[in-house]
Amino acid sequence: MSAMMAFGSAFAAAAILILPGINAQCPDYANYAIQKHQPLSTGRYQLSYMRPEPACRTFNSSVVEDTITSMKTVIKDPDLYRIFENSFPNTLDTAVKWKGVAANNSEEELTFLITGDINAMWLRDSANQMQSYLPLVTANSSSNSLASLYRGVINLQARYILEAPHCNSFQPPVESGIGPSQNQPNPDYFTPPVDSSIAFECKYELDSLAAFLELSTNYYEATGDIEFFRKFQWIDAINTIISTTEALLIGTYAADGSVNTIPYTWSRRTTSATETLDNSGRGNPVQDGTGLIRSAFRPSDDSTIYQLFIPANMMFTRYLDSASTIMANVGNQRNLANHMHNFAGRIREAITKYGIVNHPTYGQIYAFEVDGFGSHNIMDDANIPSLLSAPFFGYLNISDNVYQNTRKLILSKDNAYFMRGPVINAVGGPHAGFGQAWPMASIIRIFTSTDSSEITSTLKELVSSTAGLGLMHESINSFNQQMWSRQWFSWANGLFGQCLLDLKERMPEVLDKSYQ
Structure with missing residues (x-):
């Protein structure tokens, strides 16, 4: 013990x-x-x-x-x-x-779902916790149903994304009467700032936003409940996700060589390199114009080495495309639905262009992270999304040759x-x-x-x-x-x-x- x-x-x-x-x-x-x-x-x-x-x-x-x-x-x-x-x-x-339910709308269900031993709600974890019950979810308006739990998580995640789209985990909603928890004894330094009564931690992880799209897709495909997505704040949250991720397509340097101002920075006083970003909280340089979305952190909550994190881009494009189907069926949102579908397509093309590299033993494989300058990180991490999990979340088929090469490397001593x-x-x-x-x-x-x-x-x-x-x-x-x-x-x-x-x-x- x-x-x-x-x-x-x-x-x-x-x-x-x-x-x-x-x-x-x-x-x-x-x-x-x-x-x-x-x-x-x-x-x-x-x-x-x-x-x-x-x-x-x-x-x-x-x-x-x-x-x-x-x-x-x-x-x-x-x-x-x-x-x-x-x-x-x-x-x-x-x-x-x-x-x-929400204080201002008794029809808006809310579910505050903790990870377990940490008193906060992670966007990624809560989406995956609900996915465990997906095989059993059916359309059901009862507040005692699994469908109701799903709706509550989607609604609360939408609120969190609107309040702080760069954050990964959040405090209890005010309606719960549960007080906020302190994460770190020392303050974190990040931009844009967020009130600690709202966010538990503000590590920007692309997969957190992908998790909301995944959760939405799972609920819709299980229930066909399109009316739910017409209510509350789902469309607004999608617009925020689009604007947030498009802003993070930016590289470190502009065309004339000047340094771009990026929309998110993070630094923490720590003895662990994975808990902070170098270059004054901006991370290692990233090439402009790749079409890949930056992610400052991995789903492990560890900082990326190269911010063009391939598994999160895979997950994001897969669920952005499926969420575009929901948006198309909502009504009066055809332009946004088309934009989502086209954006997803461009990310997929960028993954193929920059994310596939040649390995001397395994041939063509997916890199874990790249920077667009030619540097890449060959490894995999246990947390989802990972390269190993790409078929699990539906980015590609298990029989894909590049995936199979990658899988062999991941499950060998050649994965560090x-x-x-x-x-x-x-x-x-x-x-x-x-x-x-x-x-x-x-x-x-x-x-x-x-x-x-x-x-x-x-x-x-x-x-x-x-x-x-x-x-x-x-x-x-x-x-x-x-x-x-x-x-x-x-x-x-x-x-x-x-x-x-x-x-x-x-x-x-x-x-x-x-x-x-």
Whole structure:
């Protein structure tokens, strides 16, 4: 326990104590999630039962409960089932911090969704947390439905984007009555400035804006509810996303060699290079006119080395194009819909031109980051969007030759952040450090594979590496599963459940196997 707690101590200050509306006797899940609870699973790993009592869960969904029950006959291994049982409902059980309506419009649903052990709402995390339940979402006007949760997250994200489009995570809405949390003891320095009562952190990450487009696409395609997008602030948020990202097409230097004023800068007093940007908060130079959108930070919340971050541009163009379909169907927005579609097309062309590079061993591959001057960063990071996850979020087909070359590199020692060892072999990243493999990357490996032996071996590593706790960690030391970070990480938990539901449909025989 001490080794685990030491590794996760950086997050202790942000832990949630009591979820509002929950009985005061309910346990603090930040502590609950690092202790074993009966009944243990009947497999060799004797995994803990990690769900709070029903009265302590933050949102109850009968369709989710029915799915958990039905999967017991599908997943034959008791330890694999226990992880599914714990992880799939984790966002609903623990992370719906507040659900209500806007102060100025009782029809505008709002959902404040925390990541888990940090009392803030990330645009990226909350979109992905909801995506875990996408297979179960149908059109439903009830405030107790998964569709209602989706609408609430979309509406609150739209508000956040309008207030601070360069920020990545946000404080509770004023309607919730929950006070803001402090992120850093020292102030961050960034432009444009944002009030700390609105934003928890203002690291500009292109994938945060892409996440809003993804969330919108997922809800629309699941429900066909076009009327929802005609209301509230969705169209205004899209306009803000377009203006924000178009402004970040700018390079470091103008045509005459003068230095451009860029619309976003960031610096933080820190001992970690990934927490700040050099060149007075502007980052490394970027070539003008590439057609790629800058991103100061990665989805790991680590700073980019070269700001033309390819995975985020992939995700943004994919969902900007799908969101243009929504916009076309809203009515009276044909010009904006066409603009979105054309903008997405230009970004895709730029990715092909600048993002594909030649590797001496693997041939043509996608670079992780480029600068437009010819420099590129060959690696991948565990967080989504990643290069590994490109088929998962629909940018390309899994059979794409350049992707397959890239995938082979990513899952080898030639990826500087592929962590190898006897416990788990998976992509990691500088966020958690050397030797720390991320289960999230293992899950994406499964999503992007049709090889049953690869999927089976990856599942075996996941089942055997939870330190007996039966939930998905943020990262695990590849040589010592007792050294992990973030036990209460709802996105990774939900993604695992989503993965097993996917396997049920496309490779059910994998769930028949023993993982003992």
